[in-house]
Amino acid sequence: xxxxxxxLVTEPxxxxxxMEDFGRHQLLGFDFETTGLHYMKxxxxxxxxxxxxxxxxxxxPVLNQLMPWLKDRMHDPRVQSIGxxxxxxxxxxxxxxxxxxPANIVDTMVAQWLVDENERLGLxxxxxxxxxxxxxxxxxDLQRITKADKGFKRMDEVTVxxxxxxxxxxxxxMDPWLGVQMWPELYWDLVQESQEQHFFDTEMPFIFVLxxxxxxxFYVYTDKLLELRYEWEKRHTELFEQWCDLTKTKGExxxxxxxxxxxxNPQLAEWFYDILDLPISFRTEGGAPSxxxxxxxxxxxxxxxxxxxxxxxYRKLDKLLSTYxxxxxxxxxxxxxxGSYNHTGAVTGRLSSSDPNLxxxxxxxxTGSQVRRVIGxxxxxxxxxxxxxxxxxRLAAHYAQVQALMETFAQGxxxxxxxxxxxxxxxxxxxxxxxxxxxxxxPRKFCDxxxxxxYPRPSMTDAKRWFWQFGEAYPExxxxxxxxxxxxxRLGHVRTITKRRRHLPELSSFSERDRGRAERQAVxxxxxxxxxxxxxxxxxxxxxxxxxxxxxxNSQTHDELGFIVPNDAADEFALIAQQKMVAVEEVFDLSxxxxxxxxxxxxxxxxxxx
DNA sequence: CAGCGAGGCGCG
DNA sequence: AAAGCGCGCCTCGCTG
Numbered sequence: 001x002x003x004x005x006x007x008l009v010t011e012p013x014x015x016x017x018x019m020e021d022f023g024r025h026q027l028l029g030f031d032f033e034t035t036g037l038h039y040m041k042x043x044x045x046x047x048x049x050x051x052x053x054x055x056x057x058x059x060x061p062v063l064n065q066l067m068p069w070l071k072d073r074m075h076d077p078r079v080q081s082i083g084x085x086x087x088x089x090x091x092x093x094x095x096x097x098x099x100x101x102p103a104n105i106v107d108t109m110v111a112q113w114l115v116d117e118n119e120r121l122g123l124x125x126x127x128x129x130x131x132x133x134x135x136x137x138x139x140x141d142l143q144r145i146t147k148a149d150k151g152f153k154r155m156d157e158v159t160v161x162x163x164x165x166x167x168x169x170x171x172x173x174m175d176p177w178l179g180v181q182m183w184p185e186l187y188w189d190l191v192q193e194s195q196e197q198h199f200f201d202t203e204m205p206f207i208f209v210l211x212x213x214x215x216x217x218f219y220v221y222t223d224k225l226l227e228l229r230y231e232w233e234k235r236h237t238e239l240f241e242q243w244c245d246l247t248k249t250k251g252e253x254x255x256x257x258x259x260x261x262x263x264x265n266p267q268l269a270e271w272f273y274d275i276l277d278l279p280i281s282f283r284t285e286g287g288a289p290s291x292x293x294x295x296x297x298x299x300x301x302x303x304x305x306x307x308x309x310x311x312x313x314y315r316k317l318d319k320l321l322s323t324y325x326x327x328x329x330x331x332x333x334x335x336x337x338x339g340s341y342n343h344t345g346a347v348t349g350r351l352s353s354s355d356p357n358l359x360x361x362x363x364x365x366x367t368g369s370q371v372r373r374v375i376g377x378x379x380x381x382x383x384x385x386x387x388x389x390x391x392x393x394r395l396a397a398h399y400a401q402v403q404a405l406m407e408t409f410a411q412g413x414x415x416x417x418x419x420x421x422x423x424x425x426x427x428x429x430x431x432x433x434x435x436x437x438x439x440x441x442x443p444r445k446f447c448d449x450x451x452x453x454x455y456p457r458p459s460m461t462d463a464k465r466w467f468w469q470f471g472e473a474y475p476e477x478x479x480x481x482x483x484x485x486x487x488x489x490r491l492g493h494v495r496t497i498t499k500r501r502r503h504l505p506e507l508s509s510f511s512e513r514d515r516g517r518a519e520r521q522a523v524x525x526x527x528x529x530x531x532x533x534x535x536x537x538x539x540x541x542x543x544x545x546x547x548x549x550x551x552x553x554n555s556q557t558h559d560e561l562g563f564i565v566p567n568d569a570a571d572e573f574a575l576i577a578q579q580k581m582v583a584v585e586e587v588f589d590l591s592x593x594x595x596x597x598x599x600x601x602x603x604x605x606x607x608x609x610x
Numbered sequence: 611c612a613g614c615g616a617g618g619c620g621c622g
Numbered sequence: 623a624a625a626g627c628g629c630g631c632c633t634c635g636c637t638g
Contacts, residue, residue, distance in 0.1 A: 261633095263632085263633050263634070265618075265633090265634075266635080267634095284616075284617060284618095286617085288616095288617085291617085292617080292618060292619085293618080315618085318633090319618090320620095322631085322632055323619085323620070323630095323631060323632060324620085327632095342629095345629070346628055347628080348629095350629075351629095352629050352630070353621095353629085353630075354629095354630060356630090356631085357629080357630045357631070359622075359630085360620045360622085360629075360630065360631085361620080361621070362621080363620085364620095364621095368620095392622090435626090438627075439626040439627045439628095440625065441626040442623090442626080443625090444624080444625085445625080512624090513625090516625050517625085517626095520625070520626070520627065521627065521628095524626090527627090528622090528627065528628060531622095532628095557621070557622065558621085558628085558629090559622065560622085
């Protein structure tokens with residue numbers, strides 16, 4: 001491996017030489033160093049630039065003078081603009097010049113993810129594995145060094161401006177250079193595995209779609225959010241005080257003279273199972289008595305102190321406040337919440353979301369609606385939500401060619417009712433049987449599932465019988481699973497509808513546990529991963545028509561897409577977007593009809609009512 | 611102070 | 623015979 005040959009660029013006079021020295025190379029690595037990870041709030045400190053021979057770190061504001069040249073290079077389709085997690089850098093590239101759109105981007109993180117979704121995807125890890133480099137500094141190392149050098153008390157006090165410029169510059173120049181070094185080998189791997197077309201035609205364009213989604217954000221109705229906080233905080237305090245009062249233990253040597261901490265599971269367990277001596281119904285992975293919701297629910301039937309009901313309500317409010325209400329208030333920036341959608345977040349091919357996670361916002365019950373009613377579209381626009389109806393069940397029916405389900409879907413029927421009729425159970429039992437199947441759950445977990453939703457717990461005898469009858473009702477599902485596992489074991493992977501792979505070497509494990517898990521993952525990954533492929537395809541189709549309606553896509557929650565649309569364009573756009581979503585039926589030649597339902601409202605909560 | 615695993619829980 | 627898929631974030635309690 002060549003040594004890094006790099007240069008720090010801080011003076012305008014150096015710019016012409018950078019352009020000249022870069023030459024006509026067609027591999028252009030780039031990577032921004034910024035004041036933080038917030039793509040809206042944070043600022044560019046400088047940019048690392050690299051070709052296969054050398055690298056530069058160019059600081060602001062001198063970097064501005066390089067932008068026309070950079071744009072010219074990046075707009076040349078023969079030039080590959082290479083980065084690791086390019087979406088992040090696109091945000092900052094746009095800040096420096098809103099008109100830049102690289103014609104040919106390469107994301108080495110996404111490439112590595114396609115090659116092996118199980119590998120660690122951080123630049124340092126990939127570089128160490130692929131280039132045989134070791135001891136590469138991370139940004140965190142830079143922070144630690146700076147903290148020690150300059151005597152900071154805390155890590156979060158250290159900013160990029162405190163760092164030694166030679167150290168930061170070398171680091172900033174190294175990153176894009178590593179990308180340029182890795183790419184030829186990664187490309188070769190993609191070709192070997194026939195993934196290069198998918199990489200260039202789907203995954204790379206998708207980065208722009210995600211980038212635009214992120215910069216759209218969710219409009220926040222801050223007043224409503226503050227009201228929610230006031231109301232829930234009040235009740236939360238009340239419950240906390242009641243709990244402390246109830247659970248304090250008197251006596252000189254008492255550990256809890258002021259009450260127990262309701263957020264501490266060990267303290268909860270001690271209270272319920274030692275002090276009150278109530279029966280233990282579940283144990284944790286580590287063998288401790290569990291205080292999970294279902295356990296508390298059971299306790300509430302026999303607990304006379306009222307503490308079980310107290311903790312139920314406390315937990316609910318605490319979750320809402322600490323995970324949604326307070327973080328949303330803190331993260332609201334210029335009236336919007338900006339989260340991240342992580343392209344490589346899931347091994348199945350789904351997206352994940354973080355900072356904040358916009359894919360796990362409460363959806364059920366009144367409190368869920370209350371949270372969802374604080375985010376949506378700004379006044380003058382509407383929030384549009386379009387969700388696929390039972391996409392995973394439809395894919396299961398398609399893959400396994402399940403006659404009964406194919407007929408149900410063809411007639412616009414209810415698949416859960418079909419299961420109910422065939423198995424001879426009520427609908428909610430059937431619905432859970434359907435879910436249990438593609439998660440690979442057994443009778444015991446199935447019973448837990450039903451009980452958790454507030455229905456009476458079925459007997460194990462009934463559950464086992466229903467499982468058997470389920471198999472009788474859908475023999476194709478059983479045959480398909482068998483075929484999937486046989487092929488998967490032979491190849492060491494399974495594939496989704498777009499031929500993306502999930503590697504599952506453990507299908508050949510001799511450990512019953514490990515192999516069992518891999519088998520459940522194999523079946524689920526085909527269904528879940530293909531559903532992810534379908535919505536990704538739809539998003540790519542919808543993206544170019546957004547501007548015709550001045551609409552913005554702003555969210556994806558696995559089987560649903562969210563948009564902000566001007567009032568007068570809303571109905572028409574909803575119809576077009578819906579058509580694009582259901583078009584996957586023909587494009588992927590599915591054996592079942594695909595349905596997507598659009599709903600309009602001012603906020604996300606309003607789209608859940610009707 | 612920083613980092614981590616565990617337990618718990620929100621979503622699809 | 624028994625077998626829950628995929629995520630991210632919160633707090634606690636412990637370790638270095």
